[in-house]
Amino acid sequence: MELDTTEIIGQSTSLKEVFRVLGKVAPTDSTVLVTGESGTGKELLVRALHRNSSRCDKPFVPINCGAIPKDLLESELFGHEKGAFTHALRMRPGRFELADGGTIFLDEIGEMELGLQVKILRVLQEKEIERVGGTGSKKVDVRVVAATNRDLEKEVEAGRFREDLFYRLNVIPLHLPPLRERGGDVAVLADYFMGSFCRKGGRKKISFSPEVKRALEFYAWPGNVRELENIMERLSILTEGNTASVEDLPRKILDNLAEMPLAAMAAASVASSTGAVADVSSLVTPSASLSDTAVPQSFVWPTLADLQKYQMNLRDFLDNMEERLLREALEVAGGVKNQAAEVLGIKRTTLIEKLKKRNME
Ligand SMILES: Nc1ncnc2c1ncn2[C@@H]1O[C@H](COP(=O)(O)OP(=O)(O)OP(=O)(O)O)[C@@H](O)[C@H]1O
Ligand SMILES: [Mg+2]
Structure with missing residues (x-):
């Protein structure tokens, strides 16, 4: 079956490698651990994994382990019996039961406390759950996919994550590289987001000046694809006319550029050798901290x-x-x-x- 990766935009080799592994692992029932910095598209990838699995017409149940108060997370995951605690007026099934036959997505698993980690390990091994306040256990058929932006190996070393659970989850690791390591994908994504925001806003598609293109290319994108998406939305609203220029970019991007004289210089030489605009100095604002060294006339x-x-x-x-x-x-x-x-x-x-x-x- 052809792998469906619509929605996940990009052509970089590093992303293609992710797709290659995705294609192999999606049809199986293996546990998958997705890692990557914030905003790299972990959730998007996990949804694609479910969509491409034999469980695709069964439930996909996401749960953000970092967003639910610690004392509620266990009953959220495993459900509870009537009277299990003060407000447990009736029995309630947990997410594992709701996901039966399908996929559960344990997002931000690195935030889970050690006590609960043991119980997750148990589900993975025994394929059965126990409701809070319950006496018996119940079989469930659930594929577990987890994601985190933490380095779980470090968390294990620091004693904050169980080693046994880490190995059990990490059967198939899928790592999403940060946007700054995806080369040309920045331009592809910028174009894609700009097109879609302009369409939504009912305006003609805005293009980028050559300086803007280079600025986007050299920015470090600490917030990854999410940050790029937000900046494109902002540009699609604030840009006057049909071309976004450097002045339309947020301050943060310009400052970052000023701090990358070497990369900017490389850009200039590539640009001039291809006949494109070579004046990088127009990118660098005079007040920026290192700007006066950004474009030396000759090497010193x-x-x-x-x-x-x-x-x-x-x-x-x-x-x-x-x-x-x-x-x-x-x-x-x-x-x-x-x-x-x-x-x-x-x-x-x-x-x-x-x-x-x-x-x-
Ligand atoms: N390759 C991509 N193509 C198109 N959109 C993407 C891509 N990667 C991420 N996005 C978009 O970027 C935003 C962030 O993605 P997502 O929520 O999947 O990231 P995440 O890794 O789960 O982040 P966090 O760790 O902060 O939860 C979403 O709006 C998503 O649609
Ligand atoms: Mg996420």
Whole structure:
């Protein structure tokens, strides 16, 4: 059967790899753990997983483990018997029972407390649940899919997540890379969202000036696809005329750019070699902190004066330089570590070590 990934927009190699695994795992009953930073599309992916499974015409039951008060979560998940606690006036089935035959989506599983984690492990192993205040257990046929934006391995190390549950959930890991590692997807998504917001708003589709395109490309997108979506909505409302220009962009994006002189320089050289607009300085606002160094006319080695200017010691300064180069290499390589290492002229293992140290993985 053809994999249906409509709604999940993007053509980057890293996203295609996610689709490849999705295609294999969707038809099975395996437990899947979806990880990725906030706003990378974890929920979208889990819904696609259910849609592409043999359980697709059975219930899909999401529950946000981080949003429900701790003392209520157990009865939400497993239900309760009449009289189980003060307000339990009648029996109520839990989400596992409601999901029978289908898929339960345990979102933000990293927020779940240890006591309840044991009970989830039990359901996964025994395939049966026990209602709060109940005496017997009940068989359920539920596929479990969990998601988190935490690093569960670290949570396990810190004693906040049960190791046994982690391994039981992590049978098939699906990792959604951050948007900044998806290369050209930023442009594809920006275009897609802009088109859809303009359609909804009943206006002609707004296009982007070349500077805006480059700004979007080099912004780090800490809020990932959700942030891009929100910014496109904002542009679709605030832009006068049919082309969005740099002035229409939120301050945050411009400031971020000013702090990426090397990447901006690379953009300029690529742009000029392809005959596109090369004036990156128009992107950088004069008041931004590092803007005066953003577009040096020729390369100048840093001096002690630079350390003083940025109030950094040698180590921080070098760390900073290194991080910029690492980010740029990853961007250029579209997130492919082998290629990024090659661009940097270091071993892949060295690169991975450096990324780990900075939590950039
Ligand atoms: N590849 C994509 N194509 C189109 N829309 C996307 C894509 N990825 C995410 N989105 C949209 O971005 C928003 C955030 O996605 P989603 O809620 O799935 O992220 P999440 O990883 O679950 O975030 P959080 O960790 O904050 O819960 C949603 O509006 C979703 O529709
Ligand atoms: Mg989510």
